[in-house]
Amino acid sequence: QVQLQESGPGLVEPSETLSLTCTVSGASVSSNEWGWIRQPPGKGLEWIAYIYHNGRTVYNPSLKSRVSISVDTSKNQFYLKLTSVTAADTAVYFCARQKGMYEYHFDYWGQGTLVPVSS
Amino acid sequence: EIVLTQSPASLSLSPGERATLSCRASESVSFLAWYQQKPGQAPRLLIYDISKRAPGIPGRFSGGGSGTDFTLTISSLEPEDFAVYHCQQRSDWLYSFGPGTRLEIK
Numbered sequence: 590q591v592q593l594q595e596s597g598p599g600l601v602e603p604s605e606t607l608s609l610t611c612t613v614s615g616a617s618v619s620s621n622e623w624g625w626i627r628q629p630p631g632k633g634l635e636w637i638a639y640i641y642h643n644g645r646t647v648y649n650p651s652l653k654s655r656v657s658i659s660v661d662t663s664k665n666q667f668y669l670k671l672t673s674v675t676a677a678d679t680a681v682y683f684c685a686r687q688k689g690m691y692e693y694h695f696d697y698w699g700q701g702t703l704v705p706v707s708s
Numbered sequence: 709e710i711v712l713t714q715s716p717a718s719l720s721l722s723p724g725e726r727a728t729l730s731c732r733a734s735e736s737v738s739f740l741a742w743y744q745q746k747p748g749q750a751p752r753l754l755i756y757d758i759s760k761r762a763p764g765i766p767g768r769f770s771g772g773g774s775g776t777d778f779t780l781t782i783s784s785l786e787p788e789d790f791a792v793y794h795c796q797q798r799s800d801w802l803y804s805f806g807p808g809t810r811l812e813i814k
Contacts, residue, residue, distance in 0.1 A: 633794065633805055633807040634743075634805040636805060645786070659774055683751075693739035693741070694796065696753050699750060700750055
């Protein structure tokens with residue numbers, strides 16, 4: 590059974606960097622594709638980024654200047670960094686699996702972690 | 709960047725009724741998925757590649773459409789089907805989601 594678990598800070602201050610970790614079990618980060626999606630409170634889903642097993646990354650153009658995604662195969666984890674955060678970045682952040690290079694959807698999701706941006 | 713719109717924004721129906729949810733894309737897309745989300749939970753994949761049911765999804769859920777217009781149909785609503793439904797597309801390497809349709813019990 591594939592499971593994903595997000596972890597990160599409970600609170601981030603404005604202008605700081607948001608850093609999240611997704612720990613994967615039941616699948617290898619080196620064999621699939623992995624993404625981050627967020628959901629501001631009471632709003633819809635927004636795709637942030639994904640990374641292929643070969644390391645290629647793709648970012649949402651609206652966030653591209655501030656976001657990076659990476660993978661650590663030794664830990665079976667992948668990561669999100671979002672710089673210069675503002676209150677508009679307050680959201681539940683989900684990590685998810687895209688099963689394969691030609692599977693254009695997310696089949697397994699983490700439970701999500703709420704990251705408030707506030708001083 | 710392709711924009712998805714969903715209609716209606718909310719829908720009130722009774723158990724046993726048929727639900728038809730719409731998703732419209734600003735340009736033609738070839739890959740469309742639908743997700744169900746309940747309060748406090750992650751989205752759950754229902755339909756992918758327009759009409760393929762994800763493993764474990766009941767047969768009352770079906771997807772269809774082509775080009776820019778797509779539908780999710782729930783043939784006979786069960787109490788556990790009342791939730792928010794999101795459509796999602798991928799084109800030219802980029803993903804986008806629709807704003808969601810809230811399906812409420814009448």
